[in-house]
Amino acid sequence: MTWHGPTFRISDGETINGAWCLVWRRHDLLDDHHPENLFVYADGRITRGGYEATDLAGLARLLASGKVALTLPDGRERTAEPSKWLARYPEPRTDESFLAEVADEISRLAGRPSxxxxxxxxxxxxxxxxxxxxxxxxxxxxxxxxxxxxxxxxxxxxxxxxxxxxxxxxxxxxxxxxxxxxxxxxxxxxxxxxxxxxxxxxxxxxxxxxxxxxxPVGAPQPPVVLHETVYPRGWPAELGTFALRNDYDAPFTYAGETYPTVVHGYWALFAADRADHDRIRAAATAREAQELGAGAAGRADWAARRLAVMAGLLRAKFDQHPRLAELLAATGEGAILYTGISDAPFWRDEGPRGGRNWIGRLLELIRSELLAAGAGAGRAG
CATH class of the missing domain: 1.20.120 (Four Helix Bundle (Hemerythrin (Met), subunit A))
Incomplete structure (x- = not known):
């Protein structure tokens, strides 16, 4: 039997780990069988199709009654091996041995020895x-x-x-x-x-x-989550991790041009036309720069260039703002998760839904470069 997972369910606010496998369920009216997922959980709960709940004893009754089968019934019997010692195949799976396998899977899910x-x-x-x-x-x-x-x-x-x-x-x-x-x-x-x-x-x-x-050794550091946050009255006076995000106002120079934020720089460089570039760079806010950039005709080779451009913009921002570089370095060794809705999934983390989190990954790279440069300066002194 092949077990799939992980899966889980929530019970009284607690996450219960689970796994599932395929069985055959008999249709009571048609006397026919159709495939169905059998879910088992760490607390011993077993469900057919995720809804009808039972336990190990209940599953034994379902198997005995024929309402659940391990294979599609075809009336054929397996030929016995001529020699058990020389046999190269496993013993036939029976209802009894399958119940033992389910009990073992429940133990594994619960963190008990299998x-x-x-x-x-x-x-x-x-x-x-x-x-x-x-x-x-x-x-x-x-x-x-x-x-x-x-x-x-x-x-x-x-x-x-x-x-x-x-x-x-x-x-x-x-x-x-x-x-x-x-x-x-x-x-x-x-x-x-x-x-x-x-x-x-x-x-x-x-x-x-x-x-x-x-x-790396030891327990991993918890991730640093850079949430997308709006400050209608302006950025707080005291710096926080919000300053690591691309829409934070920290003017810098990249490739001979000055940009108010990384967002301005990214979308301005995305634009194929110079007039669009200048209009995006001059936008009053990062959001306006993104909206203007999304509406402009982009460079034909942008997909191949965008990672290098984003890395260059981020390096310029932190190289030219030592206080922000210190803030980034202070995040330690934890993964950086760049969340929100304004950036494409290519750039942000989407939790269980995916997202490639490239901004977070580039920030981790630049953080490593900052720490390495700082360590090298310390040794030189």
Whole structure:
């Protein structure tokens, strides 16, 4: 079964994490089946199509009654594998094993250990101390994995779950009933398999540490959100993050021209005609500059140039206004989210709806350049 997500629902103001998968629902009147999403949530709630609520016991009743099916009924039965030990396919998914899978997914959503987590812990415990008591616990943990998922539990396409099947088989007994007889050597070979896996994981982690030696460490800083704000009576005397936005009045010179705001500069440079450029640059407000710019004929190559132009305008603004540069640098290392409705989604952040947030990303780049320049000056002194 393929689980999709994430999704969620709100209950009493609390966000409940969820996931969904596809099942077949029987139409009571037509005696026919149609596909439907089955949603499960961290608190154990299960819904069909997102509306009809039940729980794990209720889902068991729906499966038993045939109102919910895991596959489209066609009357055919799967041919049994000639040898369980040699089989290369998972065991058939049954109602019972699917219920175990749903219960496991609920545990995962709730942040509790999954059957896979508990199994791996049992493997580690048995490797630390190879007692019969620990092997018995390993067997319990292995059997707790939904039967149709066991061949995938180690993520090994070649060996599948055979090392586990060997370890949970008593000495002198054939593995899977028709496989090799479990011997101390066979058990040791399975233990060596897990030792090799752990060694490979450790090597990969060491390589990752070297490869990503400059990766950020610790908890990430909360994002800095630059909200679009209107000040009808003029900008506040005390600077705030509003001054980092493109409509803030901070005249600067770029490519030999002076612009009142970044908005003026962007739309003036967008215009293909020089007369439009000058008219936009002279606009009384940033909003008027944007409206004039949007109505002007634009440069044919603007899509290829706009990022470079915006980066250049922002650099000029902060290079020529040290107090604003300090304000930008003070935002630290957090992501900068540039929100609002005046800019196109290409430039702004739209939360769950998307938005490419290019202004925010360019501000992060310029902030990094400012901090690097400041650090370099400190070392030189």
């Amino acid at each position: 059957a896979h987590d508990l199994l791996m812990e049992a493997v580690r415990a048995y490797r630390r101390e190879t007692t019969e008591a620990n092997r018995a616990l390993l067997r319990v943990a292995y059997l707790a994995v939904p039967a149709h998922l066991r061949v995938f539990v180690l993520g090994d396409m070649d060996r599948q779950d055979r090392p586990l099947r060997i370890l949970v088989t008593d000495l002198g007994e054939p593995v899977d009933g028709d496989g090799p007889v479990a011997t101390p050597e066979l058990h040791q070979g399975a233990l060596d398999y897990f030792a090799d896996v752990d060694a490979s994981v450790e090597r990969a982690e060491q390589e990752r540490v070297v490869r990503y030696a400059d990766a």
